[in-house]
Amino acid sequence: MKHKRLLATAAVVAAGALVFSGCTPPRESEIVKGSSITVADTDQYFAFNDGLADTNSAWNANINYLTKSGWYYYDGTPELQKREGFGTYEKLSDDPLKVKWTVNEGVKWADGAQVDAADMLLGWASGTTHRQDGEGTVDEESGELTGQTGTFWNTGAQEGYGFDLVSEVPEISDDGRSVTLTYDSPYVDWELASPLAPVSAHGTVELAYPDEYPENNADAAKKAKDALIKAVQDNDLEFLAPVSQVFNQGYKFSKSVKVAEGDPQPLELLGFGAYNIVEVNLDEGYTTLKANPLDTWDEPTQFETITVRAIADIADQITAIQNKEIQIAAGQPTSDITSTLTAGVPGVEFAGAPQGTYEHIDLQVGNGGPFDPATYGGDAEKALKVRQAFLKTIPRQEILDKLVIPNQPDAVLRNSQIFIPGTEGAKAAEEVNGYAELTEPDIEGAKKLLAEAGVTGPVTVRFLSSLRQARVDTYNLWEKYATEAGFVLQQLPDDQRQTWSTVVFNNPTAYDATLFAWVSESLAVGESAANYQGVEGPSGTDGAGANNPYGWYSQDLNDVFDKLSGEFDPAAQQDLQVEAEKLIGEQAWSVPLYQWPGIVVWSDAVEGVKPGFLSPNYFWNYWEWKPVGSSTATPAS
Known part of the structure; x- marks a missing residue:
């Protein structure tokens, strides 16, 4: 099992760097209709919000990477690449450090609500100590977080560090799609200190106050966003307490979940990326995702369905490739695996990578x-x-x-x-x-x-x-x-x-x-x-x-x-x-x-697989994966 560093934020950038942006028109789908691929990860996915102290495992991050977009990503080099279809960010000044973050119009959550300033205010509030007055309670035997007092986000926010250097509420633009953060002191890693929350503001509020939002529709989303903005601006910790509890407890899976064909995406699984999660099967150890029809801002994907199976051992993963049960595997190889792959395995390709x-x-x-x-x-x-x-x-x-x-x-x-x-x-x-x-x-x-x-x-x-x-x-x-x-x-x-x-x-x-x-x-x-x-x-x-x-x-x-x-x-x-x-x-x-010595192994029925140095490892370029001919796999069921 691998644990990722939660507060990893940015590459070094020049102090004079300004805006990295541009608008791209909606692109046409490149999905290969009916195509599917099954890949392996080392353990079972269990949390849609991986920005917490107890959910920040690599396998949560890998799957969530498929469901959530953003202003940038790291390629396999690794070098930072801007995603201009998503939005822009601009450093307005050095003293004080001011950074403006904008989401393009038309970038939407899976229920059709615009990704906007409310979601960025939720990101700021949950990432600072300025909107927190409580603490978590833990079961002594299991070690699991079971409750809390007051407003507690469980993100590991540190006083005077990172987002905590933004002590004033970020300023919202007139169109509601931008926020400007003003830092109290210089912060070298500002560029990747994205203010966007990993879960939707309106969905989190609606889950926290279900009686006030009996219907999940556009009116409810707007009302919930407005309520969240007001609470953050007014430092209304009483209102934010149940919101924070949903934020840190409401996006974990203690039982299997399945979204029926044609049903709307549930609030607990609202993403804004290339894929939507349609099933989390804890009993059989797999998670299935389908292409998000609303996504026009990310790189065009090829596979219609991706299933991620939990297979702990790299040897078992490779066996599953040989049995045509999965198409991509990765992990820490043994000497036997290295020797076998080097000698050649029919239908299997691989690349060793640090x-x-x-x-x-x-x-x-x-x-x-x-x-x-x-x-x-x-x-x-x-x-x-x-x-x-x-x-x-x-x-x-x-x-x-x-x-x-x-x-x-x-x-x-x-x-x-x-x-x-x-x-x-x-x-x-x-x-x-x-x-x-x-x-x-x-x-x-x-x-x-x-x-x-x-x-x-x-x-x-x-x-x-x-x-x-x-x-x-x-x-x-x-x-x-x-x-x-x-x-x-x-x-x-x-x-x-x-x-x-x-x-x-x-x-x-x-x-x-x-x-x-x-x-x-x-x-x-x-x-x-x-x-x-x-x-x-x-x-x-x-x-x-x-x-x-x-x-x-x-x-x-x-x-x-x-x-x-x-x-x-x-x-x-x-x-x-x-x-x-x-x-x-x-x-x-x-x-x-x-x-770690790393290895990525894949079926010759798939092309476009490339190792990645940083998390999310080989998932980094999922949009380049595509079927060779008609050789595709059927997801676990």
């Missing part, structure tokens, strides 16, 4: 466990030594040699939390963060640190990862070294491992260490801030970065990321990022392992 995804191990430091100072009477130095000792037991080079090198002979250990291996920044970070010294297990060094900390007897560490084979193999390679040093790795039960993302982000008291992968969404300068910015308090305290459920907190590190968010000089940016690396390494909170 991914913007890296494996890492994180430690809990605010849950009362072995790495928390509270366990030692508040002795931070003792807890630090225990963390340092634990990280010394990880056989990072052996893991790379046995799990990655057979598939990617030139792979190297990733020794940076922020920079991709081989870059100048990675080289500079490696000199200060200490990860290069954690290559081979140092059992004696680990024992010495535990002795210095005065810790005797085995230290039990509850370990959480998914059931993915690479994670199982990593654990098996590591366990003996941890045991030898005086640690007992205790795997969590399979039911928690199957839903590990929920456990990681909502139930921090259930585990002490976790292994998973971060997936980059963009080339944002400040992308890593959400992982490491924190607040004082136990794990899960509100106000920490969206990707920091661990209790990590360093005011010095917070200050570095705050400076970085307003720094436009590339050299100064790198210096700040390297400084952040040093501070992160000194805390022994986490250690990176390796950059």
